[in-house]
Amino acid sequence: MQTTKPANIVPEQTPAWGREVRATFKLAWPLALANLLQMLTYAIDVIFIARLGDTELAASSLAVSFFGLIVWALSALTGAVAPVIAAELGANPRTVRPVRRATRMALWLALMVGCAGAAASALLLGPLMRITGQQADIMMLATGYMAVLAFSAVPMIVSNVLRNYVSTLGRPYVATAITGAGIFVNAAANYALIFGNWGFPRLELTGAAIATIITTLSVLLAYVAVIRWDKLLHRYRIFANWWRADWPVFMAILRIGTPISLTVVAEASIFGAAAFMMGRFGAAELAGHTVALQLAALAFQVPFGVGQAATIRVGYFYGARDRQGIKQAGWVALAMGTGFMALTAMAMLLVPRSLLSIYVDVDATRNAALVAFALQYLTWAAIFQLADGVQAVAAGALRGLQDTRVPMWIAIFSYWAPGMSIAIVFGFFTPLAGVGVWIGLATGLFCAAALLTWRWMLREKLELTQRPARR
Secondary structure (H helix, E strand, O other): OOOOOOOOOOOOOOHHHHHHHHHHHHHHHHHHHHHHHHHHHHHHHHHHHHHOHHHHHHHHHHHHHHHHHHHHHHHHHHHOOOHHHHHHHHOOOOOOOOHHHHHHHHHHHHHHHHHHHHHHHHHHHHHHHHHHOOOHHHHHHHHHHHHHHHHHHHHHHHHHHHHHHHOOOOHHHHHHHHHHHHHHHHHHHHHHHHHHHOOOOHHHHHHHHEEEEHHHHHHHHHHHHHHHOOOOOOOOOOOOOOOOOEEEEEEEHHHHHHHHEEEEEEEEHHHHHHHHHHOOOOOHHHHHHHHHHHHHHHHOOOHHHHHHHHHHHHHHHHHHHHHHHHHHHHHHHHHHHHHHHHHHHHHHOOHHHHHHOOOOOOOOOOHHHHHHHHHHHHHHHHHHHHHHHHHHHHHHHHHHHOOOHHHHHHHHHHHHHHHHHHHHHHHHOOOOOOHHHHHHHHHHHHHHHHHHHHHHHHOOOOOOOOOOOOO
């Protein structure tokens, strides 16, 4: 077996600040682009399903929002394999067995939680829709759609493990290329199966769900093929002896990943709650909120990718017990993520109508109320852009230190104590209404950013940089 180290992904010594900037950028931009392409994949679904009618679009939107939360949370859980692999490579760049075992156990976990997530999605959507008082025709379509869509959970979550594997081993562009190719597969499958083109039966919403399954399986097979044929990725033989358990490693991934998963749920749920709150103010307010939040979410994919890169870079140095390297990797990522979000914040303040025109016709009379509200909300979106970028990257850097439990409590406290409290008070007990809800969201993000950055700054005093000796 080869004993050479992976191609320059693990520094042999602490790099200069300039080299760290280049290394982080090289890792971050493909991850950020892959995140943006994933959003485009979801947008393709909306474009095709919208042609079926408002009822079908509403049904699919409700199903996807619930399914997406489950898959996102479980992907965050299994994504804990990245800091584990990075630390092993940092400790010994030529190591093979620990990387293989960690990836294998993450794949085991992905299969287990993927099956559980699929079952939960199919079984719980109906009761949830009844509790929230959804229309009967929408409920029928949504539950039928989910019954098929749920089968895509396992390949989605397994693919996420492989995405983390290839990225940590210095091949992040593989994830970008595969995600980009998946867009074309998804579009072709939707075109064929929703409307019955190319000789296929017209399956409408069921066809859209089958198209998602085809796409996720194609993505999974693409990862397997690349890992098989790339010499570096194949070197670790992650699919060999797949039946062998390593329970200490399994539990380590579970221990690191569970708080990350709960953090995702805490953040996603507050934004979901904000949408329900906005709906009480009126349809135009909710529509304006949705468009403004879509722009904020689009911008967020870049610091989210930088945060993923920070997890890997910090993880390398954490494994190597290189405190200076940890410091540089974390601060470089924070500067990079914050700098980008400063640019998007300026764009939201200076050219908000141009940005809104991506989603709606800003000059159409029928959209006047929507655009007016969206312009108000974009001002607050610009304000919380910096905080959103900082908290995403700071959390990523702390994950590189395998520090996830306290950051989870910071996120839950920030979003649901000052954040939701202010949103409720300012939204329903002052004339601010929707703007008050956005002030609450911004407050929660600023609180999380401040506390996570403070914890990062205290990493030495808290002994977060001291990796425990192997048992």
